[in-house]
Structures are given as C-alpha cells and as structure tokens.
Amino acid sequence: MSLFEPSAEVLTKDVDVAETTPDDLEETMGASAYTGDYGRAMELVESTEHEVAELQDLCDRIFRLPRHTRIYVSDEEYGYRYLAPTNVGSLKPWYRQINNTEKGYLSKRSHDISDYRVEEGWILITMSGSVNLGSVFMATDYLSDYFITQDMIRVVAKEDVLEGYLYAYLDSWIGRTLMLHNRYGIGVDHIRPPQIEDMPVVLPPRNIRKEIHDEILDAYESRDKQLKMNKGAVEGLGEKFESMLGDFPL
Numbered sequence: 001m002s003l004f005e006p007s008a009e010v011l012t013k014d015v016d017v018a019e020t021t022p023d024d025l026e027e028t029m030g031a032s033a034y035t036g037d038y039g040r041a042m043e044l045v046e047s048t049e050h051e052v053a054e055l056q057d058l059c060d061r062i063f064r065l066p067r068h069t070r071i072y073v074s075d076e077e078y079g080y081r082y083l084a085p086t087n088v089g090s091l092k093p094w095y096r097q098i099n100n101t102e103k104g105y106l107s108k109r110s111h112d113i114s115d116y117r118v119e120e121g122w123i124l125i126t127m128s129g130s131v132n133l134g135s136v137f138m139a140t141d142y143l144s145d146y147f148i149t150q151d152m153i154r155v156v157a158k159e160d161v162l163e164g165y166l167y168a169y170l171d172s173w174i175g176r177t178l179m180l181h182n183r184y185g186i187g188v189d190h191i192r193p194p195q196i197e198d199m200p201v202v203l204p205p206r207n208i209r210k211e212i213h214d215e216i217l218d219a220y221e222s223r224d225k226q227l228k229m230n231k232g233a234v235e236g237l238g239e240k241f242e243s244m245l246g247d248f249p250l
Contacts, residue, residue: 056197079105080147123155164213
C-alpha cells in the first residue's frame with residue numbers, strides 16, 4: 001500500500017471535535033482515510049471522462065438488518081439453513097448442514113426468515129471483520145434458500161441498473177478502496193450503509209457495462225451449478241455409505 005504524502009493537501013480534513021459525535025470521530029480520524037490509495041482512486045474517478053453517480057442513486061435500497069439472538073438447532077425440521085459471512089462465498093456453503101455440524105440451522109421459533117432472505121440479483125457486502133471486511137458477493141437463487149446473517153450490507157440495484165457491473169465495480173480495487181475509506185473499529189473493523197451510500201461509481205458506456213454484467217452473471221451461474229453438483233455428489237456418497245452400514249450390525 002502506498003503512503004500518504006504529508007505535504008499534499010488533497011487528503012487533509014478539518015474536524016470540529018465539539019460538534020462531532022463519537023461515531024463520526026471514529027470514522028473521520030481513522031488512518032484509512034489518509035492512505036495514498038484512496039487519493040489515487042479518487043484522482044482516477046475525478047479525472048474520468050465517463051459519467052459518475054453516487055451508489056445510492058443507482059439503488060432502491062442499501063441496508064443492514066438488526067442483530068438477532070442466534071439459537072442453533074441440529075435438524076432442518078426445526079430450523080432454517082444458516083450462512084455466516086465466511087460461508088456465503090465458500091465453495092461448500094452447505095457443509096454445516098449435510099455434515100450435521102454446529103451452527104448449521106437457526107431455530108424457527110426465534111426467527112422469521114422473510115427479513116433475512118436475499119433475492120437473486122442483490123449484492124452482499126461483509127460489514128465487519130479484520131480480514132474479510134468489504135468482501136462482495138452476488139446473491140443467486142441458490143442463496144435465497146438460506147437465512148443470511150445480519151452482518152452483511154444488502155445492496156439492491158434499481159431495475160435499469162446492470163447489477164453485474166455494479167458488483168464488479170464494488171469488488172475492484174477502486175471500489176473496495178472507496179468502500180473501506182472510512183472503516184472504523186478497534187480490533188475488528190466495520191463499515192455501515194451510510195458510509196458507502198455516497199461513494200462514486202464510474203459508469204462507462206452501457207455496452208461496456210453490459211459485457212461485464214453478462215460475464216459476471218455467467219460466472220455465478222456456473223458457480224451455482226458447481227455447488228449443486230458438489231453437494232449432490234457428497235450427499236449421494238453419504239447415503240450410499242449409510243445403506244452399506246445398515247447391512248452390518250454394530
């Protein structure tokens with residue numbers, strides 16, 4: 001990472017401590033706000049010949065859900081399939097369920113899945129973490145069957161916005177640098193929807209965005225097929241072993 005040049009004034013900030021809330025101070029005084037990478041990203045955005053829009057103007061909603069008490073159960077009959085942020089991008093998101101490990105299901109008695117279900121085409125961003133903060137994922141039909149943790153920002157693009165391009169932009173080094181510009185926290189970093197709503201998004205000609213959009217959707221469609229095939233193979237082998245063991249008394 002490049003270092004901020006103290007002699008440059010482009011990244012300086014004036015802070016009125018008397019009129020700034022503690023939350024604002026955390027976001028304003030973070031060292032990430034003064035890195036050279038942020039200045040470089042903003043320089044590229046400001047010098048582009050293409051249209052630039054704020055993220056919130058391209059979206060119907062950018063939101064997070066409230067924290068909830070997690071009561072885990074081991075049987076799908078009594079719980080919803082659950083995914084933590086680290087599982088959303090996994091090549092085996094179903095691992096906890098078919099291997100009957102802990103934290104595979106959340107109790108149906110304590111939660112309503114409707115608020116925590118995601119829809120195909122939404123963009124998910126991890127909002128906490130020391131390593132995975134700001135990781136970006138496309139929500140697919142496959143993920144809509146899971147109870148998705150509250151610890152992810154939901155970005156819902158407008159109908160006429162190519163969400164595949166928006167995803168690619170947010171996941172690029174420029175997008176991630178702008179998203180994490182005002183991250184805050186001690187020990188574990190965080191971002192919140194208000195911190196990314198006004199981030200600039202560069203919009204090249206629509207044909208270029210459409211090409212990128214189509215490539216992203218094709219990639220995620222292939223990923224979904226791989227997930228289903230992998231899960232089916234593992235489940236099938238497990239069932240075969242169970243039937244074999246049934247022939248031999250223990």
